[in-house]
Amino acid sequence: MVNAHLNYHLALLAHLRGILQALGEAEQVADDTHALFLERYDELLSELPRDMENSLYLGQDLIRQIFHRYPQIAHLVPRDLLWFFGGDCLHFMPDEEIELYQQLDERRYAAAEAGEPFDWAQEKQLLALPEQSPKH
Structure with a gap:
């Protein structure tokens, strides 16, 4: 179950990596440190499955x-990420959204x-869904 949860977020990170790559290729990046940023990003992608707890700080950063x-x-940054x-990343989320994610974690x-089994995306x-909609 933990692997499915981690794999879901690794897929989101890979998608975001593609967006960052395209940004650089489109020359929409003002400074030349973009390549170094992508190297650190790739480090996160490789380290997260091996050492999730210590990689969370790099991910937050x-x-x-x-x-x-x-x-x-x-x-375009997936809210799930x-x-x-967590940590400083939560400053980019409104309180209502944080409440939703707290409920998701409780269900998980x-x-x-x-x-x-738990399907994060489905839950x-x-x-x-709006309150009037039927929930299964």
Whole structure:
């Protein structure tokens, strides 16, 4: 279950990496440190599966830097990554969104304790439904 959760977020990180790569290729980056930033990003992608706990700080730092270095793509940063890394990343989330993610985590932990599968993306969609909609 933990692997599925980690793999989901690794896929989001890989998608974001592609956006960052395209940004550099389109020459929309003002400074020449973009290549170094991508190297650190790649370090995160390789280290996260091996040492998740220590990699969370690097992830927080890199996500925070994306908002400051590349504001033109800040809206493309998956919100799930902000919650996954936590810390300073939570400053980019409104309180209502933080509440949604807290509920998601509670559901994920309950499913893990019960030995049941948990689909993060599906549960997120269910929680985001308006109150009048039926939830399964």
